[in-house]
Amino acid sequence: MPAPGPLSRGVPRSLPRVHRTGRAAGRRCRHVRRGCRHRNRGRDLCDGKPVRSAGGADMSQGIGEADGRETAIIAEDLSKRFKIYRNPSDRVRDWMDGGRNLRCDETWALRDISFRVARGQCVGIIGANGSGKSTLLKVLSGILQPTTGRVAVAGRVLALLELGAGFNPELTGRRNVLTSARLLGFPEGYAAARMAEIEAFADIGESFDDPVRTYSSGMFVRLAFSTFIHLEPDIFVVDEALSVGDGPFQQKCITAMRRFRERGTTMLLVSHDLSLMQEMCDWGLLLRDGRVEAMGAMDMVVSRYTKGGDPAHLPEAEAPRGPAKPEVEARLAAITDGGPAGGGASADGLAITGAGIVDGTGTPRLHCRIGETLTAEVAVRTDVEPARLRVALVDRFDRVISGVTRPIEPDSRLVLAHIPFRVSPGEYLVRITLESAGTGPEAVCTRDLGPVVVYWDKLWMPFYSLVGLDNGFQVQDVHGNDAGRP
Numbered sequence: 001m002p003a004p005g006p007l008s009r010g011v012p013r014s015l016p017r018v019h020r021t022g023r024a025a026g027r028r029c030r031h032v033r034r035g036c037r038h039r040n041r042g043r044d045l046c047d048g049k050p051v052r053s054a055g056g057a058d059m060s061q062g063i064g065e066a067d068g069r070e071t072a073i074i075a076e077d078l079s080k081r082f083k084i085y086r087n088p089s090d091r092v093r094d095w096m097d098g099g100r101n102l103r104c105d106e107t108w109a110l111r112d113i114s115f116r117v118a119r120g121q122c123v124g125i126i127g128a129n130g131s132g133k134s135t136l137l138k139v140l141s142g143i144l145q146p147t148t149g150r151v152a153v154a155g156r157v158l159a160l161l162e163l164g165a166g167f168n169p170e171l172t173g174r175r176n177v178l179t180s181a182r183l184l185g186f187p188e189g190y191a192a193a194r195m196a197e198i199e200a201f202a203d204i205g206e207s208f209d210d211p212v213r214t215y216s217s218g219m220f221v222r223l224a225f226s227t228f229i230h231l232e233p234d235i236f237v238v239d240e241a242l243s244v245g246d247g248p249f250q251q252k253c254i255t256a257m258r259r260f261r262e263r264g265t266t267m268l269l270v271s272h273d274l275s276l277m278q279e280m281c282d283w284g285l286l287l288r289d290g291r292v293e294a295m296g297a298m299d300m301v302v303s304r305y306t307k308g309g310d311p312a313h314l315p316e317a318e319a320p321r322g323p324a325k326p327e328v329e330a331r332l333a334a335i336t337d338g339g340p341a342g343g344g345a346s347a348d349g350l351a352i353t354g355a356g357i358v359d360g361t362g363t364p365r366l367h368c369r370i371g372e373t374l375t376a377e378v379a380v381r382t383d384v385e386p387a388r389l390r391v392a393l394v395d396r397f398d399r400v401i402s403g404v405t406r407p408i409e410p411d412s413r414l415v416l417a418h419i420p421f422r423v424s425p426g427e428y429l430v431r432i433t434l435e436s437a438g439t440g441p442e443a444v445c446t447r448d449l450g451p452v453v454v455y456w457d458k459l460w461m462p463f464y465s466l467v468g469l470d471n472g473f474q475v476q477d478v479h480g481n482d483a484g485r486p
């Protein structure tokens with residue numbers, strides 16, 4: 001896979017033909033200038049496939065290889081400016097003044113963006129609201145022209161962008177499928193032959209024969225996604241559309257996208273679902289104020305997004321409280337509930353004699369905002385040596401999200417596990433496991449605390465996934481030695 005990264009200055013030899021060029025760059029594709037649709041005169045660029053995007057823009061074919069690898073998309077020094085006029089007459093007067101932009105405000109939605117995508121790669125674009133993600137997808141899909149810079153795209157692009165785009169609201173779902181296929185250059189009968197599959201995948205019942213204007217947003221996405229995946233795009237672009245569908249449909253779409261990947265379809269995804277992006281994408285771009293802030297492995301990009309100075313930035317994990325020896329006995333007494341009979345857990349020579357979850361003031365708490373740190377207080381007794389304690393965060397599907405394991409010295413101890421809940425909203429259990437760590441027969445006792453309800457109360461959602469928990473997930477043994485930090 002080509003290493004993602006900014007293109008070096010200048011156009012690589014492998015990018016000689018550019019079909020969409022920002023006017024400010026002063027260069028235009030010679031084929032476009034001749035009105036070429038890359039069918040006949042553009043044959044040197046084409047492989048004979050349909051060459052229009054979902055937005056109707058021209059798409060060149062066969063942009064060849066970059067650095068010896070087959071390339072599907074190249075963006076070079078891409079910038080997009082929007083002009084915002086307070087009223088329509090200002091636009092006309094500006095135009096009459098020679099387009100000097102005297103009466104408008106300007107917004108640069110994209111600035112100097114360069115990258116390339118190899119054929120078959122799945123690229124995730126993330127960033128805060130207004131960072132330019134949708135604009136970038138629209139420029140790459142041919143729906144918007146760049147103001148400066150250049151884009152080259154090889155193959156048929158199908159873009160699932162804004163709801164409503166591409167379908168005629170007055171036509172039924174069925175007619176829209178046929179019309180879309182025809183507009184995209186498929187032969188007569190192509191969509192009709194696949195209609196049963198498309199209808200089954202969309203799974204919207206009789207609404208398939210109702211006008212699209214009567215659809216809910218979820219039904220619309222079902223129709224659009226189903227249509228597009230059956231029209232075999234070379235490049236599939238999805239902007240947050242999946243979030244509209246319900247859970248089972250999202251799952252179906254993700255399975256379909258995995259198949260796309262296996263078949264070598266290039267994909268560009270925008271989503272605030274960072275776990276989806278980490279799972280699906282080969283690499284990613286982080287946009288901030290229209291510029292590329294990070295580019296590379298998806299995990300790194302996600303980590304930059306959630307840690308770096310972004311509106312979605314979460315507070316750093318609070319520093320763990322130091323061993324509070326004078327309080328230890330009191331806390332042990334407060335949380336000890338009498339061992340197994342009182343709800344504790346024990347095994348040979350090991351016991352969790354009490355546990356609870358408290359906030360920074362020591363008050364019991366089973367709810368918190370995303371990013372807040374709560375502390376699991378665990379009273380343990382061990383006669384076994386060596387023994388270890390594991391503290392894990394478990395989601396509602398009983399999946400372990402993250403956790404740490406620490407050695408525990410024999411004796412009665414109070415362990416404090418500071419847990420920053422940098423996770424998506426939902427319910428989580430804190431699972432405490434005490435176990436022998438030697439070579440003899442294994443002894444294990446486990447206890448679940450919670451569920452802890454994690455919520456978010458702002459208009460914007462910072463992220464929907466777990467990131468960086470390991471960095472903040474700490475366990476301290478305050479009875480004697482510090483049980484150590486990660």
Ligand SMILES: Nc1ncnc2c1ncn2[C@@H]1O[C@H](COP(=O)(O)OP(=O)(O)OP(=O)(O)O)[C@@H](O)[C@H]1O
Binds near residue numbers: 083131135
């Ligand atoms: N048609 C337009 N006219 C004027 N400004 C626009 C237009 N479209 C986008 N913008 C501006 O461009 C910037 C980037 O918008 P864009 O929709 O690309 O962001 P985004 O990252 O997709 O945001 P979100 O996550 O909210 O969808 C924003 O400041 C937005 O206000």
